[in-house]
Amino acid sequence: MKLSVRLLILVLLAALPVLAIQVNDLLEVREQRKAAIAEQALNLARLAAAQQDQFIESSRYLLAAAAQMPEVQQRDASGCSARMAELRMQFPTVSGIGAVAPDGVQFCSSSGRVAGISLADRPYFQQAARNKTLAISGYIIGRMSGQPHLNFAYPAIDAAGEVRAVVVLAFSLDRLSASLSMAPLPSDATMSLVDGDGVLLARAPPAPEWIGRRVREGPFTQAMRAQREGLMEAAGLDGIERMYGFAPLLASADLFAVVGLPWQPAYRQADRLFWRQILFTVLAFALAALAALVSADLWIRRPIAGLQGAVGRMKQGDLSARASAGRSSSPELRELASDFNDMAGTLERRQAALEASEARFRAVVETAADGIITINAQGVIQSVNPEAERLFGYARDELIGQNVKFLMTSLDAGRHDEYLARYLRTGEARIIGIGREVTGRRKDGSTFPLFLSIGEFSLAGERYFTGIVRDITDRKRAEERQRLLMAEVDHRAKNLLATIQAMVLLTKRDAGSVADFTSTFVGRLHAMGRAHDLLARDKWTGASLHDLIKAEFQAYAAPDDARLRVIGEDARLSARAAQTLSLALHELTTNAAKHGALSVPVGRVEIRSAVNGKELQLTWTETGGPEVQPPAAQGFGSVIVERSIAHELGGAAELLFERSGLRCNIRIPLR
């Protein structure tokens, strides 16, 4: 429910008791007014009854005086009528006065006309004649005038106490009504005279049409008969609601004075007052409601709308949203807004820190040199980083939502579900926390070795596994190369040892002495070492022929020694050829130094090289040395020169012992 509606209900609730009190007041005022009216009506009725008693008393005096007249006593008709007419003149309110004989026959009248009318049957006459007191008629229609009257009868008694006649005084009810009307009455008030039968005798204001009519038999007449004096609330014959007060006359128990006072005007006045109060009250509460609404709007709704706006913006993700309660709002709301802003500030700072941390973390993952793949407990891929995409050749969208099995070879894929289920069930880890080498399968179907390490974490009650994968193809190749290299090094070393062993054994056969053996062996070993140096310099890819020759010469002569010449095209020798040729050249050079051209200062050695198609041709020519004699027995050096090239290189070497100097032709196939 809206605040404004609640406030209105509150104001209404506050107004209700006030209104109730006012209604209660009105009812009370009405009652008081009614009671006052009732009292007034009863008093007026008593007053009217007293007046009527006075009137009846004066009438009695008049009748008593008339009854003493001799004309009446003697029943002198003409004298009586004359006297009555005089009397009538003095009492204008009397409509007629006359006398009746004890038998009821009228013999005298103020009007002078006596038509022998008999009143013998009239109860009031009978009562007066019998009781010898004043009797009052009640409502009757005059037998002479035919008009409604109230008649008084009074006996004329002679000295003997005999009834000589009965004097009758007639009052016209019209006139009675008129005399009643002389009394000042409030508007719509009535004053009436009613007889014991409930017949209306006179009424003010005058209402001739109702005179003679009986008041409706009912509570009114019952109350009159029972209480004699009292109050009655009823609608009059004219339909107006009145409070009727009634009081019996002292002169006659059968006559009642009735005063009716309308209570509506009194009510109307009270009502006017009431409605004015209601109006003021309603206006006051309307003003209060308006003030409440305006202040609620100003002090509550607007500040809260401000807060709501800020909250709404924050809900949309705008953490920079701040609330303003406004200067007119209550301190509580200003404090609330301030607290909210503090909270928003804290939230914003925390969010910023969180985002920064997230961004750093993301950057680490996104730029990691290893592939990072996260799966859930079912093996479904949750996230991958760019390196993982690159490693497996899949785009991120192709990976997320897939089971990680499809990145494995069929062997591993078949076992993966079981591994995962067993780990989740028993905690028995095969890879998790250990890491191992596995085989990955790329999108193109190719496989590659990778090192997989797996970490585990829980988030919101779910278990996840993070696999970090590194392509170890290069490492595996390097390991394989290393393995082969180690085997090769081992192999070469042993071959070298075997070669040197053979060299020792073979050199020993030709050696004349230990010194001879040592120098020859060490020379050969050095030749092998020099070839080794040259080859190592070019990482065993081969060696230059001329470099090989120069290195060999340098072991025996200075670099600028003019006795040595290398002519012709250089060639690139294989490692094998370089090693073989190195030893052969060593043997030739040693021989030249010991016995040939290099044993004398004027000797010359010329090496001519030429590449002929796929073949290298070398010519070793010695000149200027001692005269050459063909050797009696072939030395091992010659064997090396002539046969090692054929055996190891598939080439040929030929030694020619010419007199001018040794000559050697060598052919080596080039690859």
Added chain:
Amino acid sequence: MKPASILIVQDDFLAAERLRRLLAQTGYTIVGVAGRTRGATDLAQRHHPDLAIVDMMLEVDVDGIHTATELIRRHQLKILITTGFPDAVIEAEGVPDFACEIVKKPYTDDEILASVARCLAQGPATVSGSPSPPSLHP
């Protein structure tokens, strides 16, 4: 009794020459010394030696294993392998399946002579674990 004939397959000249001289001195007939498979098979075809001493190597165009299996396939020779390779490689290459003896380099004269004698004392050449030699390289 006619001396046993031996073929030497060894790419290193000095090692081959040393072996040749040692075996000849001991009394064996050396039918030839080959540095390569082609030469070796030619010599084997021509002389039908009793034993081939084959050096196992990698650096030449055709390796010792190839030479050995070629010789067995064509001539049903006994093969004695000399090698500088570690045991693992020898095992991996399946050398024990066809070699009557394996001699690690470097070796002494006595070692090689004893191995040669043992090889020659054995029955006809077979390839263990295989019904026929060609099955090694189908």
